[in-house]
Amino acid sequence: MSTRRSVAMTCAGALAAASFAMGCSSDDTSSGCTQRAIAFVGPLTGQYRRPPMQNGAELAVAQYNKEHPDCPIGYLPYDSQGDPDLAARLAEQIVDDPQILAVLGPSYSGETAAVMPVFEQVSLANVTASATNPTLSQQGWTTFHRAVGTDDAQGPAAAAFLSDELKVRRVAVIDDSGLYGKTLADLVAADLGKRGVVIAPRASLDPKVLDYTSTVGSLAEIGVDAVYYGGVTEPGVRLLKQMRDAGITVPFMGGDGIFDPSLISGVGEGAQGAFITCPCVDPTDESSPDRKAFAAAYRAYFGYEPVGFVMEYFDVARLVIAALEDGAGTRAEVDRWLDTARFVGMTKAIEFDDSGDITAGPIFVLRVEGDRFAQFATILDGRVQKNQ
């Protein structure tokens, strides 16, 4: 009798121990679908709100979720307002949310510098398609990825285009005295010099002055083959307009600082044929079936035309989705997957070097045609390839 009682006790004990061992994690409501999400960091509101880059990422995730309604991927945009301090605080929130396995963006270089040290601690990978400051990839961050060419690449690309495609021999290189414009113009001038092109004149505009007659006059006197302008839109608009008004019809070229619809609306007819370089493509370009499908899907989803870096972000979002689809289930796995990824996107082939930069970041040359920028050529490793 006593033996039997001890047996009963043993069983009760074993049951208690077993339930104890199994209990406690009752919050797991898994139904065969692991929770995973992609975050986006960039300005969604505030003064730095731009042509909405995040739309490209949102569309890519929405398309995936339409095909996989049983196990959707979360898309969580975090609004940084372009403020690095705010971005750093958001980074803490992102890191705290275990379902977030990768981050798209940040949109700008300043916020990228603010968030990467936080992501780095937890092996959370980012992929930016728009933060182009060259120093970002030199900070030793192992989880940093940039699927776009840097500012450094635009200068040599412009020089290659001017000398190899336009076959110029004498170029005026003008900047707007700003840091971005001056750096870019210097890079172009240096590379043109190496190619034996004469730089004359090398001038800087005062961005506050409205009348550039003297500069324009010297261009007419010297007789240049082309004008390269490094800077932002407003001084560039005045320069180009006054050039055309003075009857100077030589090719005009600039960087992504003037990739802005107000260049076309501000200069008017004279803007036609102007070239710009950008590490980004023209998202309204519908020259291939998949780009046509993208533009159609974009219009259907958002109700307006794609602008800015949306196609780049569509590509990097699909890159990260591919990582998740390929079974990368943790932050570290996604990071490793990205490090060795070879992905052919709509804008370019994406592959990262050890520093996280894209191995071959093409620079695109776009030309003003009518009221839009049409893709004209692709420059990869200093070689110009004209689009058909």
Add this chain to the structure above:
Amino acid sequence: MRRLLDPRRWSLGAKIGVTLVVAALVPMALLSVAATRSGQDAVEQSELSAAEGRAVVGASSVQQYLLGVVGRANQLGTTSDVVAFLKNSGSTSIPAIGATASQFDVEAVILADLRGATRAAVPSSYEGRNVAGEDWFVDAAAGQTAVGRIAFDPRTNRSSVIVAAPARDPSAAVVGVAALQVSGQDVLFALNQAPLGPGGQAVLVDPDGRIVLTRDSRLLGKQLSDLGLQDLADSIADEPSGTRSKVPLPGRGVQVVAWSATTGGNIAVVFQPRAAFLAPIDRLARTTRIALAIVAAVALLLALFVARRLSKPVSALTNAASALEANTELDIDRLENIARSRDDIGRLARVFSSMAAEVAERERRLRAQVEALKVEIDEDRRRLTVTELTDTEFFRNLIERAAEIRRRARGES
């Protein structure tokens, strides 16, 4: 296998070990479960009040932001060219409301006359719309500023809010309505000013129980009831603020929820995943479980060891006893080894040894007696055999027949 399943047939060591583990560790385990539970409850309570605070901060932040927009709408409604434009039914030129839109950082600007006809708007797609049926228009035309409800467009997955103010001429007479539309993103930004805990999220729910603002596209535009949160939807509709624990949010695990009403009948709702804030306690519980498992294993091993030491002499005694029983050779050496021990088993062994020795002696004596008896018996038996032989009828017949033969031989010859 059967033996393992039937505790009655376990060895002494196993029985002692399991009893030890059960007696000592089960109460410990139960105690630790209870401690974990109460720890979870305490953390949950504090998270609930923290979430409530966050919901209030989010709600007031949204309110503050929209109040700012109301101020801008008021400013626009009292601008002289706007007033003149609305008053003179289109005879003056359209005010530069495009510049107003970018200056105020809003999506759209609408100027409507008192009949609700949109007289000027940016973007132009709003032009010509009649807004007389809109709540915000009715309020503003009646001289009050109004914050419309958050409108969610399921086609574009975007939300927006219209804020309206009466346009008043210098005599304070209402001449029309100036309305500003702000993007839901701006309201969401305000809502997210609530400091959220790990993995938490703030959403805005409209009076119909639909999630109209959230970061998570998987939740956007969903009715709470469609997410299986009918109870929560009812509570939110009934009480202006409150909390709820253990709410399962599909795909995001179990949450604690707090809400607080804000402008326009909308409700700021804060979700905080339990798993995130219970993680430290779960870690502690896991550590305790591992520790208990190790203690159990060690206790079991120790018990087995002790029990084996205990049962070894017993089994030696058992062997000796069965040897005695089977009347085979006794391992006296082993027995004496045990007998040297001074504990109970040693005494038992000594008693057993002397008993065995006595038994052996008695047997020896018995054997000798048997031997002697055997000799006696043999003598008797021989005697008995002769008697038996001579006593038989056959023998007597034989004797008689022999006498007759002898007689016959003598008589006839």
